[in-house]
Amino acid sequence: MLLHILFLIGIAVEAMSAALVAGRRQMDWLGVCVIAVVTALGGGTLRDVLLGRHPLSWIEHPSYLVIVLVSALVTILVAPMMKRLRTSFLVLDGLGLVVFTVVGCDIAKGLHLHWLIILVSGMITGTFGGVLRDVLCTQVPLLFRKELYASVSLLAGAIYMTAPHVGIDHDVGLVAAMATGFTVRMLAIRYHWEMPKFVYKDDWD
């Protein structure tokens, strides 16, 4: 129940973040809506397509689409005020990341998949909406280049998955996974923590 509410907040926040990216590309309103839908629901959609789960959540619950579209349109209207909201925005975005991750892990776990696949499912759900957004806006996915993001997703997934094996209650593990992931994400933004980069300059082609 709590997870579901957090999920709804998550798709709304992802839609708002996507609308701003689309606005920087000067897309028209409909383009903004498409980018918002792809960003907010794309990760979960890709996960379900890969797992062969049908119907997709937003096809079964079109209200998810409505939430995303309303969030995107509201963002267009309030964009001039967004800079002031930036901090709270990053907070909500970090929340979306960990919530999506836990949802994705939970679904793969319910299908009794291998732990590696559970981690991947969480990471796809948490981060690939943003990857699809970046591909549609033709920029190299930020995921691969910015402060800890995908790694936060892996961390949250790992905690969520490990918890039951060390005797921790499912709900406690869920909250612990989200709290830890969220905290690390906030610290990563604050202190610009980054993964080591692989810089390869050899002339290959």
Added chain:
Amino acid sequence: MLLHILFLIGIAVEAMSAALVAGRRQMDWLGVCVIAVVTALGGGTLRDVLLGRHPLSWIEHPSYLVIVLVSALVTILVAPMMKRLRTSFLVLDGLGLVVFTVVGCDIAKGLHLHWLIILVSGMITGTFGGVLRDVLCTQVPLLFRKELYASVSLLAGAIYMTAPHVGIDHDVGLVAAMATGFTVRMLAIRYHWEMPKFVYKDDWD
């Protein structure tokens, strides 16, 4: 029956338009063929993958592939003459857009999906082939930036869907949806109608 013939014309025209885009990128002949297939059949394929419909239409009917490939190869041969054909080309392209849209709506309707999903299904079928083409050619999808295109798809879908509810015969509604969408598209090209753009310049990253 009429719809099926229009559909076949639609994939041929989309293949031709895609071949020209690929030619501007100086792709080799096989690359042109791949881009043509993705453009002409990608929208319907994405729709069917999202809806979980198998087998895909072109896997069941490989003749669709043949039509697309022949159209692409013919385009390579006749490209020098294409400028003169430009007007009739835009006409056929607009036709493809509304036909694909109505086909997409029709399929979602047959699955008794929510009206919002029916609209989305029509729009994906009508426009995402072009989005996939632009992603493969690494340009920001024109869909989001040009004259009314996706909006024409939504309009045609809305008319098609509303018609039966106001007592209009299915076939009449189908023709009305296509005729209206097509007319608006032609007027949009002629008078450069555009959706309002969302321009956001704040420094966000």
Added chain:
Amino acid sequence: MLLHILFLIGIAVEAMSAALVAGRRQMDWLGVCVIAVVTALGGGTLRDVLLGRHPLSWIEHPSYLVIVLVSALVTILVAPMMKRLRTSFLVLDGLGLVVFTVVGCDIAKGLHLHWLIILVSGMITGTFGGVLRDVLCTQVPLLFRKELYASVSLLAGAIYMTAPHVGIDHDVGLVAAMATGFTVRMLAIRYHWEMPKFVYKDDWD
């Protein structure tokens, strides 16, 4: 059995090639791993999603993921020595191409699909991992612009498919398809064979 071993070598090599591309984009380690997974397993995944085959191979056999991840990480460590390995690398990459192609054809054939779909299935398996890699790195897919690559895939697929019809044993046909495709690929690299390009300069938009 031999095919399976070659397949495992194929995904390892594709992962290594992808890691180097990601390194040139200065991605972080996790980004390198994601690109490696997409490149090595993306072609087969796309094929299975289009054919509606579930579970996907790497979901059923997570060991494939492990092979890819280890290969990517090893590449990061040994990259300084890679230039010297370049020739053997191109050899292995050509091997991966023909092995993936034959695997893809074999799967489509097992589903009793049309010969055109069998060819497409082989080509998607053999080449679309690289296309997805290029899209994520926002470069126009090399597939469409470099020495014979997709065409080698088509050639290998055609030989594999034709062999039984002219009385050649399945295993012999398989080896002949791979050997021919591999040889042509090596010659294409050596002598810079290319497909004719379609160059279209007309002002279209």
